[in-house]
Amino acid sequence: MRIDKYLADNSIGTRKEIKGIVKAGRICVNGVTAFDPGMHIVPGKDIITMDERVIEYERFHYYMLNKPAGTVSSTREGASVTVVELLADENVKNLSPVGRLDKDTEGLLLLTDDGALLHDLISPSKHVEKEYLVQTEKPVSEADIKRLEEGVDIGDDSPTLPARAYEAEDGLHLIITEGRFHQVKRMLEAVDNKVTFLKRLRMGGLCLDGSLKPGEYRRLTDEELALLGHGC
Ligand code: URA
Numbered sequence: 299m300r301i302d303k304y305l306a307d308n309s310i311g312t313r314k315e316i317k318g319i320v321k322a323g324r325i326c327v328n329g330v331t332a333f334d335p336g337m338h339i340v341p342g343k344d345i346i347t348m349d350e351r352v353i354e355y356e357r358f359h360y361y362m363l364n365k366p367a368g369t370v371s372s373t374r375e376g377a378s379v380t381v382v383e384l385l386a387d388e389n390v391k392n393l394s395p396v397g398r399l400d401k402d403t404e405g406l407l408l409l410t411d412d413g414a415l416l417h418d419l420i421s422p423s424k425h426v427e428k429e430y431l432v433q434t435e436k437p438v439s440e441a442d443i444k445r446l447e448e449g450v451d452i453g454d455d456s457p458t459l460p461a462r463a464y465e466a467e468d469g470l471h472l473i474i475t476e477g478r479f480h481q482v483k484r485m486l487e488a489v490d491n492k493v494t495f496l497k498r499l500r501m502g503g504l505c506l507d508g509s510l511k512p513g514e515y516r517r518l519t520d521e522e523l524a525l526l527g528h529g530c
Contacts, residue, residue, distance in 0.1 A: 301325065302335040304346060308356050309389045324349050358412035359390045360523055362504070365407040366512035371398040381407055385515060396420060396501070397428075397477055405431075405498035406506035408518075408526075419502065419526065425459075425475035426502045430482050433469040433495035442489040446472065450488035454478065458485055469495070502526045 305316045305325070319325060320335045326347045327339055339346060341355040363381060365371070370378045381395050396408040396419050410416055419426050443464070449457040458481065462473040472482060483493045499506050503525030510516065 299339060299341055300335070301327065301332055301337045301339050301346070304339060304341060304355060305348075305353070306389070306391075308353050309359070310348065310353070312389060319348065326350075358410060358415075359388070359393065360412065360415075360518040361385060361388070361393070361409045361515050362507060362510070362518055362522070363407045363409060363515040364506060364510040364512050365399055365404055365498075367402050367404050370401050371395045371407065381409065384513060385409060399498060400480065400483075400496070403496045403498065404512055405496075406501055406504070407498070408501060408504065409515075415526070420477060422476065427473055427475055427500070428477065428498060429471060429473045429500035431469050431495075431497045431499055432472050432482060432486065432493055434486055435492040435494055436490075438463075438465065438470050438486075438489070438491065442491070443470075445489055446485055450485055452478070452481070452484035452488050461485075471499070473500075 301320065302313060302316045305311070305319070306313060310316055311319065317335045321333060323331045323333060325332050327337065327344050329345075329347075346353045346355075363384060365381055368378070369381050369384065371381050378401065382393050385393060390411060392411045393409045394411070394416060396410060396416050399405070399407055408419070418424055446463045447461055449460055451457050458474070458478070459476055461475070464471050472485070474481060474485075478484070482496055486493050504518070504522055507516065
């Protein structure tokens with residue numbers, strides 16, 4: 299692999315910036331300064347340093363974003379800010395959000411360039427749990443909770459799959475294993491209510507880091523990556 303690609307994959311900068319960094323003599327391969335951005339190296343074997351700091355090879359990138367309301371989950375450009383644009387400083391190509399959140403929905407959104415993991419997490423057959431904090435126009439009764447848990451008719455071919463729901467101090471917590479279009483909002487409509495605030499708190503075993511303010515993001519830790527898809 300070319301050293302400029304290795305550095306680009308590790309979000310060191312744009313190809314142009316990387317060329318400058320290499321030519322400035324800041325990169326060493328096995329302790330020897332490398333001045334050629336096209337030099338070939340073997341990831342995992344050669345030791346690459348920048349300013350004497352080792353740069354481990356990262357094939358894929360994983361971020362947790364606290365999506366703010368008003369941003370769109372699609373990767374397409376448009377009038378609204380996309381969630382991918384919020385991570386522009388990372389210089390990671392092909393980042394995609396794992397599943398969609400509505401424009402007015404906040405909370406946990408995973409972004410990655412690992413297509414296999416993305417596919418696994420959104421695949422309907424995997425039934426990955428998604429936990430939402432839901433605030434509603436009207437109080438949610440015990441009978442409503444029972445109906446939401448059993449599955450409700452939201453106008454699709456089949457009712458929603460069994461879910462879990464409980465009232466907490468901050469609102470209703472609803473845990474679903476599907477990802478139908480506007481699912482939570484439509485489930486609440488099915489029990490004659492309306493969602494006024496929606497935030498995703500968890501996906502599989504990955505919980506939103508409470509210290510991230512809306513719009514903030516961070517890389518996943520190795521432990522968090524291992525938790526994904528296994529449920530809490
Ligand atoms: N359900 C919804 O209705 N909206 C979301 O953004 C996510 C789940």
